[in-house]
Amino acid sequence: MEFIYHEKQDGSLCGLHCLNNLLQGHYYTAVDLAEIAQQMDQEEQTRMAESGIHTDDFRRFMEQPSSNMDDSGMFSVQVLTSALKIWDLNLVPYASSNPIAVAARNNPTEQAAYICNFGEHWLTVRRMGYQWFNLNSLLTSPELISDTFLSLFLTQLQHEGYSIFVVTGVLPVCKADEVLRMEPAVQTVKPKLLSEVKEDDDIRTALAVSLAKAESSSTSTSSKESKLAATKASSEEEELEAAIRLSLGTDSDGPVEKNEGDVKEPDLEDLRKKRLAFLEKRQ
Structure with missing residues (x-):
């Protein structure tokens, strides 16, 4: 296109x-x-x-x-x-x-x-x-x-x-x-919002900092606890990305076409607070 x-x-x-x-x-x-x-x-x-x-x-x-x-x-x-x-x-x-x-x-x-x-x-x-x-x-x-x-x-x-x-x-x-x-267009890749790209970058940076801190404190943290923390961070990242996609009315492949009765009003303020809280917690 x-x-x-x-x-x-x-x-x-x-x-x-x-x-x-x-x-x-x-x-x-x-x-x-x-x-x-x-x-x-x-x-x-x-x-x-x-x-x-x-x-x-x-x-x-x-x-x-x-x-x-x-x-x-x-x-x-x-x-x-x-x-x-x-x-x-x-x-x-x-x-x-x-x-x-x-x-x-x-x-x-x-x-x-x-x-x-x-x-x-x-x-x-x-x-x-x-x-x-x-x-x-x-x-x-x-x-x-x-x-x-x-x-x-x-x-x-x-x-x-x-x-x-x-x-x-x-x-x-x-x-x-x-x-x-x-020749009608075909959407092969779902475009991302520029703000969403920035959020992804912020998340990756925050996760990298978090993992670095975990490694530096490995003498006082067991290997099992570190793995659990990393798993939790990954889960939170997936949850945040899912919330972003939901707020945009999309899934990983493109727009989610819902029945009219299924359309719910996205709470953008809650999403913003959740993202900020997530980033602050990861620092």
Whole structure:
């Protein structure tokens, strides 16, 4: 799937990656989006000034940081919406009563694309050819999503707190769309999240440190106890990796397609605490 355009995470520029992955090309830079955000800030300032520049409301407004961007490169939905309007594309809230949103909830595969936001992270889900792909910039490569799993995937994102928007309008023609119409993609290797790769590295490092400490204290620790400790560490590592896969809705070979009644809301906070506790315990 090397012909699919897929920008990977760079700092906090997921909003930028989300747009370019949606449009399937390097159409925007961080400077472009920053200019849009600054223009929106100036327009908001002008509207506030109409009531007087010496009012408490105007003073408080000027003291607040920009709501359209921050120093890390995070952009608001208003900035992304403005950038998409240049392409005659619009965003419709997936959970709204808008007829387009209702149709999308009834049959998600009838739409062209979705962009999703949670806190400070944006990601794109788009159809190319006759297939759907998760173009999350945190993934090491695009993830193929079956038509059956798409509805469950969007439901899972909603349970995790994501705001989902239906992309309406005609997306730019892209090479991937043309290629995939002739030859559908096959997901041979399940892509991993970049954060998951880092977690794996942290786990390996922590285990190495733990084993080194065990060896240095071998005079006071029996061989049997060392083996038991190593077995426990391995078991905990497997348990942690299983929890990560579960939170992502995947197994070792690819997405786990569950019945709608089986979908459970993953507790990401518990997973984070468990990972941190595991690493601290291993040091």
